[in-house]
Amino acid sequence: MQVNANTPQDAEDAFYDALEAGSLEGLMASWDDAEDIACLLPMQPLVNGREAVRAVFAPFCGQGRHVAVSVTHLRWFESETLAIHLVEERTGPPPGQPAMPVYAINVYRHGPNGWRLIIHQNAPPPPPAGMTPPGVPGA
Amino acid sequence: MQVNANTPQDAEDAFYDALEAGSLEGLMASWDDAEDIACLLPMQPLVNGREAVRAVFAPFCGQGRHVAVSVTHLRWFESETLAIHLVEERTGPPPGQPAMPVYAINVYRHGPNGWRLIIHQNAPPPPPAGMTPPGVPGA
Numbered sequence: 267m268q269v270n271a272n273t274p275q276d277a278e279d280a281f282y283d284a285l286e287a288g289s290l291e292g293l294m295a296s297w298d299d300a301e302d303i304a305c306l307l308p309m310q311p312l313v314n315g316r317e318a319v320r321a322v323f324a325p326f327c328g329q330g331r332h333v334a335v336s337v338t339h340l341r342w343f344e345s346e347t348l349a350i351h352l353v354e355e356r357t358g359p360p361p362g363q364p365a366m367p368v369y370a371i372n373v374y375r376h377g378p379n380g381w382r383l384i385i386h387q388n389a390p391p392p393p394p395a396g397m398t399p400p401g402v403p404g405a
Numbered sequence: 406m407q408v409n410a411n412t413p414q415d416a417e418d419a420f421y422d423a424l425e426a427g428s429l430e431g432l433m434a435s436w437d438d439a440e441d442i443a444c445l446l447p448m449q450p451l452v453n454g455r456e457a458v459r460a461v462f463a464p465f466c467g468q469g470r471h472v473a474v475s476v477t478h479l480r481w482f483e484s485e486t487l488a489i490h491l492v493e494e495r496t497g498p499p500p501g502q503p504a505m506p507v508y509a510i511n512v513y514r515h516g517p518n519g520w521r522l523i524i525h526q527n528a529p530p531p532p533p534a535g536m537t538p539p540g541v542p543g544a
Contacts (some may be wrong), residue, residue, distance in 0.1 A: 304480050304491055306508055306528055312479065312491075340451065341443050343514065343523065345484040350512050352443055352451075352524060369445055371510050371526055373489050375482065384482065385491060387510055389445055389528050 267295040271381040274349035274374040278337075281372070281383055285323075288332030293323050298375055298382035306387040308368065334358050340369075349374040349381065355388070408434040410520040413488035413513040417476075420511070420522055424462075427471030432462050437514055437521035445526040447507065473497050479508075488513040488520065494527070 269292075271277035277296050284292030294316065297303055301315045305322055313322050326333050334357065341352040351374070354367040373385035408431075410416035416435055423431030433455065436442055440454045444461055452461050465472050473496065480491035490513070493506045512524035 302480060302482075309529060312508055314480075341441060341453075341524070343441075343487055343512065345487040348482055348484040348487045348489065350487065350489060350524065352526075369451055369526070371512075371524070373482065373510075385480070385489065385510070387491075387508070387526065387528060389526060390448060 267291045268379075269295040269382070270379055271296075271374075274344060274351065274381045277374050277381040277383055278351060278372060281386075282335060282337055285326065285333045285335060288327045288330070290320065290324055290327035293327065294320055296383050298377065298384045299379070300377075300384070303384050304387075305385070308388045308390040338367075347376045349376075406430045406434040407518075408521070409518055410435075410513075413483060413490065413520045416513050416520040416522055417490060417511060420525075421474060421476055424465065424472045424474060427466045427469065429459065429463055429466035432466065433459055435522050437516065437523045438518070439516075439523070442523050443526075444524070447527050447529040486515045488515075 269277065269280045271280060281293065281296040284296060297316065297319060299316070303316065303319055304312060304314050305319045306312045307322060313319060325331070336356045338354045339351060340354055343350045351372045353370050353372065355370050356367050369389045371385065371387045372383060374381045375384045408416065408419045410419060420432065420435040423435060436455065436458060438455070442455065442458055443451060443453050444458045445451045446461060452458055475495045477493045478490060479493055482489045490511045492509050492511065494509050495506050508528045510524065510526045511522060513520045514523045
């Protein structure tokens with residue numbers, strides 16, 4: 267499968283369309299071929315390289331599995347060779363739980379095959395109203 | 406206070422040095438003057454604009470407060486006007502708790518005053534060994 271994205275948005279569409287279709291091949295086609303790609307899903311270790319990225323997404327794909335996600339753009343910064351999209355993802359909540367947004371940063375790079383994803387990082391949502399965030403001192 | 410960073414790394418140094426010094430003015434000087442800046446600390450709502458970013462960091466600064474953090478670069482993508490640094494931050498753990506890394510993406514933009522921070526996003530670390538990550542279906 268080949269994705270020739272003319273814009274960062276084309277690459278982004280290919281990524282989320284593949285997730286919705288549960289297509290692991292489509293998903294990997296939206297990622298850059300280089301081994302410096304990186305993916306960080308919520309509360310999971312950082313993974314690097316195409317093989318590890320493939321393993322991260324495999325559980326969401328195939329055999330009828332897929333992830334229905336709607337994406338809202340929050341911020342968008344682009345140069346000739348790099349693009350950063352800060353988005354809000356909303357997936358269907360498990361039964362009985364409220365829908366909560368997940369923040370994501372998607373970074374795209376322009377190369378010989380057009381624009382491709384090089385970083386996908388998610389951050390979990392804030393806790394429900396009334397709960398105090400844990401005391402992470404992190405900046 | 407004025408930061409004229411010649412490289413993205415200069416801006417990054419200014420940011421973390423200010424955190425270590427507990428200097429809110431130094432910290433804000435490392436951020437872009439534009440209102441499209443965005444900051445996302447672990448499990449907290451996304452904030453936009455200088456006033457909101459200042460409010461997020463204020464609790465860590467002044468009156469002897471500061472954050473001692475050591476930073477390791479994991480990935481680094483740069484163009485003429487945008488730079489993305491994926492880093493691991495380690496802060497001193499609370500007594501009795503193991504030190505855990507926090508992942509961060511720092512995005513810098515080149516403008517009239519050199520390189521400045523425009524996005525700072527943290528992700529909490531994975532849970533300790535033996536604990537299962539929560540069932541976030543998120544991609």
